[in-house]
Amino acid sequence: MKFLSLALASVLALGIQTSANAAGPASTTTSIQQIRNATAKITYGDTVLLVDPMLAAKGAYPGFPDTYRSELRNPTVELPFDVGQVLKDVDAVLLTHTHLDHWDPAAETLIPRKMTMFVQHEADAALLRGKGFADVRILPAHVTFGGVKISRVAAQHGSAAMFQVEPLATLLGSVTGFVFQKAGEPTIYLAGDTVWTGDVRDAIKRYAPDVIVLNTGDARVKGFDTGIIMGVEDTSRVHALAPTAKIVAVHMDAVNHMTVSRADLRRYVREKALQDSVLIPEDGETLNF
Known part of the structure; x- marks a missing residue:
């Protein structure tokens, strides 16, 4: 069975129960289910939040034009x-x-x-309302929904050098991350499509999250030798800043422009002895916390 892998072994070592090995009902009420790519279901008790659905x-x-492996069609795997x-x-x-790979x-x-x-700004809200969605809300700095406090965290979808180049800067656009909190439950920081920035560092220091979800596929566009999202080394960087947090690495193996696979990251995790954290x-x- 595919879960009987090094990744699962690491999870078991952490004492985190997954849907593949659960002997009975989970003893906790907070979970993250990885769907595909950056799509995930975050559950706090009776409140279920779906993040970045790509459902095709x-x-x-x-494939995305002017990106790595653009000849491949997306998604590259089924749900x-x-x-x-x-x-x-x-x-x-x-x-x-x-x-497209998030909505x-x-x-x-x-x-x-x-x-x-929930969306980050009026432009995204207008897009959804124009498609007939009736309950579209622009996230303020903090909001509570279903007993879960949701806070926005600034993100940057590429390097500073990329944002000096038009039309790439427009294409990359603005993005956001989220922090989820509920009394008595783990705090989850979902960084989103971002590279490492001071805002990411400050969010980790400010919220002291128990769980940090990182998009680590290191997606690449042509003409640059760095990614538009995080990669393998960012897991070490985040672990150094938050050594007790569990890092959940996603956004791999599903769209054409990812240069890092799960297999790549597993090798890195072994080399750096991060199995207890990543x-x-x-x-x-599903990971239950």
Whole structure:
């Protein structure tokens, strides 16, 4: 079974229960289910939040132009289960931004129009309202939904040098990260599509998250030798700053322009002896905290 891997061994060593090895009901109420790419379900008790849904079938879209392996079609893998299961029990959808690999036409079609939708700014809100979504909310600095406090954290989708180049700067656009908090439950920081910045560092110091979700696929655009999101070395950087936090590494093996795979990151984690801190969930896997 695919979960009987080094990644699962690391999880078991941490004492974190996954859906693949659970002998009974989870003893905790907070979980993250990796769906595919950057799509995840975060559950705090009875509140279920779906982040960045990309719901299309494998190969539905062309590769992103002027990026690494642009000849591949996206997504490069299927969802781990049907869309009905992805959307089951979801109370709200949160978008870090509206790039295709975080919000696609399939999600736009399949998510109920009455679903509560949280977005970063008016442009994204207008996009969703124009498609008929009735409950679109622009996230302030902090908001509470379903007993979960959600805070926005600044993110930067590429290097400073990239943002000096038009139209690349416009294409990369603005993005956001989220911090989720609930009394008596672990604090989760979902960094989103960002490179390492002072805002990321400050968020980790300010919120002292128990769990940090990093997009570590190191996506690349042509003409630059650094990524537009984090990569393997960022797991070490985050671990050094937050040594007791569990790092959940996602956004790999699903879209064309990722240069880091789960296998790559697992090798790095072994080399750096980070197995007790870095979790690399498979698609469909649930981590209970």
